[in-house]
Amino acid sequence: MDIIACIKRIPDTSEADTIKIDPSQMSIEKGSLVFKINDWDEYALETAVQLKERTGGSLIAVTVGPKEWDDVLRRALAMGADRAIRVDQDMVAADCHSVAIVLAALTRSLPYDLVLCGAQSEDFGCGQLGVMVAEMLGVPHAALVVGLQEEEGKVRVDRELEAGILESYTIELPALLTIQTGINRPRYISLGGIKRAMKKELQVMSPGELGLTAEMLAPQVKLERLEFPPRGKEAVLIPGTPEESAEHLASILQSAGIF
Amino acid sequence: MTLAEYKYADTIHRCFRCGYCKFPVNWMDVNNCPAYARFRMETYSCGGRLWLTKAWLSNEIDWSEHLAQILYSCTACKNCEEKCPLRFNVDIFNMIQAARAEMVERGLVPAAVKEFLENVQRHGNPYGNAREGRGEWSQETGIEQYQGQDYLYYVGCVGSYDTRAQQTARTLGKVLLRSGVSFGVLGSEENCDGNEVNALGEETLFEMLAEENVRKFKDLGVTNIVTLSPHSYNAFKNDYAKYDGSFPVLHYTQLLRDLITDGKLDVSGGMNARVTYHDPCFLGRWNGEYDAPRQVLSAIPGIELVEMEKNRESTLCCGGGGGNFYTDFLGGSENSPARIRVREAATTGASVLAVACPNCMTMLEDAVKAEGLEDKLVVKDVSEIVGEVCGIG
Amino acid sequence: MSSVYESLVEIVGGEHVSTQAEELYIYSFDLGTTEPHRPDYAVAPRTTEEIQEILRLANREKVPVAPLGGGLSLAGLALPLKGGISLDLKRMDTILEVNEKSRYVVVECGVSQGQLTSYLERHHPTLMHSEPGAPPMATIAGNMAIHGQGDLAHPYGFNSDMVNGLEVVLPTGEVCRFGSCSVSTQWYTNHPLPDVGLFLGWAGTTGIITRVSMKLFPHKSIVGAGQFVVKDENLIPEIIHKITHTEMVHDLVAYSQAIPPFSSGLHHLTINLSADSEKELAFKMELIFDDTLGHYIRSGDGGYLGFNRGLQRPQVSKTSDWRKGGGFEYVGSIMPVETYPDCYRRGREISEKHGIPYTVLGRVIGMSHAMMFSWTYAFNRADPETMDQAREALHETDDLVLELDGAIWKPGTYGQKLVMERMDPNTLNLMKKVKQLLDPNGIMNPGNWEVS
Amino acid sequence: MFELKFDANICLSCGNCDCLTRCQYMDIDRETAKTEITKIASGEDSFVLHDCVTCYACEEYCPMGNHPFYLIVERQEELDIPPLPKPLIERGIQTGIPFRGEPEIFEAKEPALCMGVFSDLMYLIQGKLFDEFSVISEDPRKMFHYFCQLMYLHYARTSVIKERLPGIIETIAKHGAREIVFFHDECYGTYDSYCSAVGIEVPFKPVHLFEYLYNKLNELRDEIQPLNMKVAYQRPCSSRLSPDKHHFVRDIFDLIGAQSVDREYVDETALCCGGTIQGQRREGSRLRSADVQERNIEDMVNAGTEVCVFNCPACYNTMAGMVSRRGIRPVYMSDLCRLAIGEEPAGWR
Structure with a gap:
């Protein structure tokens, strides 16, 4: 099976207080x-690598971004992608639509049975990119996939619904899936x-090589400004022994009508 | 990799699983392998790990999360190497480390190990904390940035970021200031020493850290290093030479001993306490230094130093070595090694459990709480005891 | 299956039951040449009550149970030959009581030999137990279950002769106590009540020993070993006879081995002595090495190699690494002392035939009442051919034991079959009845001592 | 085959017959001595051949360098008068058989030190005194390839020595060092004294450990802190083969500030450790050995000895426990020297 995995590079924000907004x-x-690598994309990559290990075929990792973004493609290659392509274009943050246009154009130029994207990104979290690409390519898609089993010419996927309910589909290939975290355990990249x-091989292409013009990539979303959300009320630390604090907490929850 | 390509293919089958490795020197129980003490299944004994490694590499069993956890539950304490009478004993931990390296290469490590290594890759510490915060522990202490002083005081990841261990790092710094030692720290320029990374089998990452550190130390003109952590001490002393970095390195207990002997550190103020001392594996079994910390404690008037039954070569590891202070494969039970250890410490009647390693500090202090021994036993670093004697908070 | 698993989890807790590939792999091997036998469950109980529950469950569900101590019998006796539960008893490791005046100790079944040796040395230095030559990981109860012997075998006999009381869980789950502990709170004797001891030497096929009271003996302040060497194996029985006559010796062992070369073709006698004073030591040494053995020295047939103070207890063995290969297995036998020369000669032939450097040893039990004679075959675990050689040599040696009118000690299934073929049919029939009575569903360590 | 260079005429013209009259284990007057040594020289039986405890001392006592001890053991073998029971002799001879593969021959740089058959004692050659050495025979599995064989003098088996020694010399020589310090003075005695006595060629120059230590300590003179300990030296039988080097014991003690105690059994009158005597075939050997040991140690105690200094591992094994039970610390010479330069001796118990 030939697979394309789309990945994004994002800042590691595990320690939130280190994030500062510039002037x-x-x-x-x-x-x-x-x-x-964006967390969800890493799961998508792992899904792709496992699929490739089971079925053979090719795996190409792709991204749209400036030169610094090569590092995430290197990691994708280390994980098991056969080759990687970066479309050299510094996109306006949060403009998923333009990114989708580039990825759709790139995908059309490559052999594929399956395109895998992360369900969303950690930084802007739009959750739209994969679905847009599928629409542009005119292939069926499933979002928030938590299980995947290949069959002849199709894949069986599980989607996560509310309250832990799973929904199963069989989708004809070619298709696009957006992958939810937890579908597997991405391997460590040494x-x-x-x-x-x-x-x-890490190939760099310009949008022009894909037949895309500046007008076609004109942003449809405009970023006005970034700011931190207003701080909530102070947190309360409940002192005492575990028994005492449990009792105190229970009374707070009770008086708040939670139980 | 197959067994045939494995570096220890000629030796790994030589383990008979006689079980000597489970005992301390005096044979008093079979609990001196921390992982075996915790789980009491043969798989978790040293022999179990070696047999499983061989079975995995010769395709008798498949990789599994459970297998990886068994291999990563070894704390690199070297009790097995101390006890095993056979000639290959010097390589026992190397055999585990090489199997881990293979898991690392295949990307097949437990989630907690992956997190640990990714954090070091990105942030230079296992916690995933920001590099720029690494020097914050020394604020308002008067400790200077390193710029050619006699000693580089290397703190390590745990001392730099763990709230409790930061106190130790500060106290030691102040003790050194008081003794007039010329030293500086790297602050946010410090990077992980890689000792645990190496133990976890991430050889290339270790190599990179070692090379970077050696380059940095040389650029700064470092002549002598004193470390807070025995783990850093071990890496610098035994592993960095391979990367062209042979710096004279002391563990801080060795420096404090010398300072006391030379009359530069006055501990005559004394302290009335019954103290028992826990040997860190990377100072004791890995580097044979059992005396320096005891000499420091014995030099303090009023301290009655009592030994736990398992001491020196027989020490039961706190369970935090080989990254386990973070990955915690041995936690969550009254049989967690740290909890067994503090129970043993309590039976000596000591009111202070002295440690000389920030990893031991965090592991044993948590265990004291879990055992409800806070009223009886306080965990203090040797440097903190010295600090207290000198009136340094 | 899964309901058995869940019940086991309920009994001992999730961390002490496993059906995972890793535990099943490790528990399918012992350290000798026996082919692996995979259990379905690895279980590590902590209390007698848990063992009762497990056996009730196993009896109900007809799941085999193979009790495991240190796992050092080497002959496959603790392997789950028919699957089921591998019951690792080493968590039951409390030393319950030492009675100094009555000289006994009560231990849980998982207490290791090394643990007890160390405990006595630290807390009761005037007492010792008869420690087997096995690695210190071997358990007290496991040793009882196979009629083991130790380094006090010469004066006091088999370790199973030193039992002062037993607690046993029957295959159907009941707990029974034998000896004084069945009528009193004390564990000081196994007699004089009617003898229903059906558990010693049964290799766990009639029940699980959970507690043992065992006799302890005086431990004198000076201990050491003298060495005496002879060339002519025919002299060994008479020398043993003379030495035992002095009643001065703790442990008396004769050995010969091809490697290292110094011992090849020669017979070394290790003669352990103890004394509480220099005077006592000098007296014993003179009595043994001058008065008793002087004749051989003067004739040039025997040599005194000296006396070394201090004994390594527990003993540390490197035998497993002789072929740089992580393994050995031996045939042990209980033999009349006078068969030593034949045992040596014939055993050496078997070894040489299979290309294995020979190693033989005879330990005197009682006042020459018998000896435990062993033939050890080292192999390289990484080389299946050497394991086959060792296995063949072991079987030939089993045959030899019976040919020489001996009894195989702790035989594996091959040796058990040989023994049962020879055994008095009425005895065999009684064994069968006992087994049926105690273990109606045949769950206890099946595959061992199965009377057809 | 190699012939012992022994000249009976020298004995005939010898006035004192010190070889036998000074023997500490046989009471022999001058007349008897001359008769017996002449008998021995001419291949006849003599009580000396039966009663000799093989202490080597007559090699030193003979003022003419005529090798009476080598002669005695050759005759014991020829006349089948084994000093030990046969199984002990067979055991001893088998002990020297290498059985764990061939040694690794590497180019030894100067200075070289050969451990001989004591590779297990590598821990004794640590620290500044030894750090320059290229060490031959450091692997205990291969040590019998470097075994000087001279032990078989005690077994009256010079035939074994002569048969095996050329091969051993060849192995050592393959390492290419011209001068070799020998850890044990029995090796030194072999290559210096025995080989020349029987005409075996030695292509390297043996150096006595104590001579080396003395010179090295002189280089490190500034670092020596006088030990101020009262020491007694347990002189091994093998040192009788190199009496010209024995003065280094005193020289070293002087250099490191150790005081030799004033005792009866010292230097030429030193007593054997008893290790060999105890197993001998003669009636009462074990008790005789115990008596020698008792007199020896009693003498040390009476002289106020604090430390008993050893050279030979065999003496050490036999006597270390005994002296320590009498409150005397046993220590190897090399460790004592290390202590004197502020190092911590590895075997210091």
Whole structure:
């Protein structure tokens, strides 16, 4: 099965208080941040790698971004992608539509049975990109996939609904799936693996090579400014022994009508 | 990798599983392998791990999360190497480490190990905390940035970020200031020493950290290093030479001993306490230093140093080595090694459990709470005891 | 199956039951040449009550149970030959009582030999128990279940002769106590009540020993070993006879082995002595090495190699690494002392035939009442051919034991079959009845001592 | 085959016959001595051949360098008068058979040190005194390839020595060092004294450990802290083969500030450790050995000895426990020297 996995590079925001908004209020300060593959995309990649390991075929990792973004493609190569392509275009943050246009154009130029995207991104969290790409490609899709089993010419997928209910589909290929976290456990990418992946092909293309013009990529979303959400009320620390604090907490919850 | 390509293919089958590795030196129980003490299934004994490694590499069993946890439950305490009478004993931990390296290469590590290693890759520490916060522990202490002083005081990840261990790092810094030692720290420029990364089998990441650290130390003109953590001490002392970094390195207990002997550190103020001392594996079994911390404690008037039955070569590991202070495969039970250890400490009648390692500090202090021994036993670092004697808070 | 698993979890807690591939793999091996036998469950109970529950469950569901101590019998006796539960008893490791004046100790079944040796040394230095030559991980109860012997075998006999009382869980789940503990709170004797001891030497096929009271003996302040060497194996029985006549010796062992070369073709006698004073030691040494053995020295047939103070207890063995290969297995036998020369000669032939450096040893039990003679075959675990060689040699040695009119000690299934073929049919029939009575569903360590 | 260079005429013209008259284990007057040594030289039986405890001392006592001890053991073998019971002899001879593969021959740089058959004692050659050495025979599995064989003098088996020694010399020589310090003075005695006595060629120059230690300590003189301990030296039988080097014991003690105690059994009158005597075939050997040990240690105690200094591992094994039970610390010479330069001896108990 030929697979394309779309990935995005995002800042590692595990320690929230290190995020600072720069004076322009149009971006965060990136100087001291470290970046990584978007969490959901890593699950999508792992899904793709496992599928490839089971069925053979090719796996191409793709992304749209400036040169620094090569590092996430290297990691994808280390995870098991055969090759990687970056479309060299610094997209306006949050403009999923333009990114979808680029990815759709790129995908059309490649062999594929299945396109896998993360269900959403950790930074802007739009959750739309995969679905838009599917529509543009005119292929069926399923979003928030938590289970996947390949069959002849199709895949059986499980989708997560509210309250833990699963929905199962069989989808004809080619198709696009957006992958939910928890579908698998993305493997660890060793530094040795990344070093070895330096030998694999990492191709850079311009939007022009895909027949895309600046007008076609004109942003449809405009970022006005970034700001932190207003702080909530102070948190309350409940002192005492575990028994005492449990009792206190119960009374607070009770008086709030929670139980 | 197959067994044939495995570095220890010629030796790993030589383990008979006689079980010597489970005992301390005096044979008093079979609980001196921390993982075996915790689970009491043969799989978790040293021999179990070796047999499973061989079985995995020769395709008798498949990789599983459980297998990985069994391999990563080893704390690198080297009790097995101390007890095993056979010639290959010097390589027992290496055999585990090499199997882990294979898991790392295949990406097949438990989630907690993955997190640990990714955090070090990205942030230079296992916690995933920001690099720029690494030096915050030393604010308002008067401790200087390193710029060619006699000693580089290397703190390590735990001392830099763990709230409790930060206190230790500060106290030691102040003790060194009081003794007139010329030293500096790297602050936010410090990076992980890689000792645990190495133990977890991420060889390339370790290599990168070692090379970067060596380069940095050389650029700064570092001549002597003193470490807070025995783990850092071990990496610098034994592993960095391979990366062209042979720096004279002391564990801080060795420096404090020398300072006391030379009359530069006055501990005559004394302290009235019954103290028992827990040997950190990376100072004791890995580097044979059992005396320096005891000499420091014995030099303090009023301290009655009592030994636990398992001491020196027989020490039961706190359970935090080999990354387990973070990955915690041995936690969650009254048989967690740290809890067994503090119960043993309590039976000595000591009111202070002295440690010389920030990992032991965090593990044992948590265990004291879990055992409800707070009224009887306080965990203090040797440097903190010295600090107290000198009136340094 | 899964309901058995859930019940087991309920009995011992989730952490002490496993059906995962790793535990099932590890518990399918012992350390000798026996082919692996995979259990369905690995279970590690902590109390007698838990064991009762487990056996009730197993009896109800007809699930085999193979009790496991240190796992060092080497002959496959603790392997789940027919699947079922591998019952690891090593969590039952409390030393319950030492009575100094009456010289006994009560232990739970998982207490290891090393643990007890260490405990006595630290807390009761004037007492010792008869410690087997097995690695210290071997358990007290496991040793009882196979009629083990230790380093006090010469004066006091088999370890199973030192039992002062037993607590046993029957295959149907009832707990029985034998000896004084069945009528009093004390565990000081196994007699004089009617003898219903059906558990010693049964290798766990009639029930699970959960507690043992065992005799302890004086431990003198000076201990050590003298060495005496002879060339002619025919002299060994008479030398043993003379030494035992002095009644001065703790442990008396004769051995010969091809490697290291110094011992090849020679017979070393290790003669353990103890004394509470230099005077006592000098007296014993003179009595043994000058008065008793002087004749052999002067004739040039025997040599005194010296006396070393201090004994390594527990003993540390490197036997498993002789072929740099992680393994050995031996045939042990209980033999008349006078068969030593034949045992040596014939055993050496078997070893040489299979290309294995020979190793033989005879330990005197009682005042020469018998000896435990063993033939050890080292193998390389990484080389299946050497394991086959060892296995063949072991079987030939089992045959040899019976040919020499001996009894195989702790035989594996091959040896058990040989023994049962020879056994008095009425005895065999009684064994069968006993087994049927105690274990109607045949769940206890099946595959062992199965009378057809 | 190699012939012992022994000249009976020298004995005939010898005035004192010190070889036998000074023997500490046989009471022999001058006349008897001359008769018996002449008998031995001419291949006749003599009580000396039966009563000799093989202490080596007559090699030193002979003022003419005529090798009376080597002669005695050759005759014991020829006349089948084994000093030990046969099983002990067979055991001893088998002990020296290498059985764990061939040694690894590497180019030894100078200075080289050979552990001989004591590779297990590598811990004794640590620290500044030894750090320059290229060490031959450091692997205990291969040590019998470096075994000087001279132990078989005690077994009256010079035939074994002569048969095996050339091969051993070849192995050592393959390492290419011209000068080799020998850890044990029995090796030194072999290559210095025995080989020349029987005409075995030695292509390297043996150096006595104590001579080396003395010179090295002189280099490190500034670091020596006088020990101020009262020491007694347990002189091994093998040192009788190199009496010209024995003065280094005193020299070293002087250098490191150790005081030799004033005792009866010292230097030429030193007593054997008893290790060999106890197993001998003669009536009462075990008790005789115990008596020698008792007199020896009693003498040390009476002289106020604090530390008993050893050279030979066999003496150490036999006597270390005995002296320590009498309150005397046993220590190897190398460890004592290390202590003197502020190092912590590895075997210091």
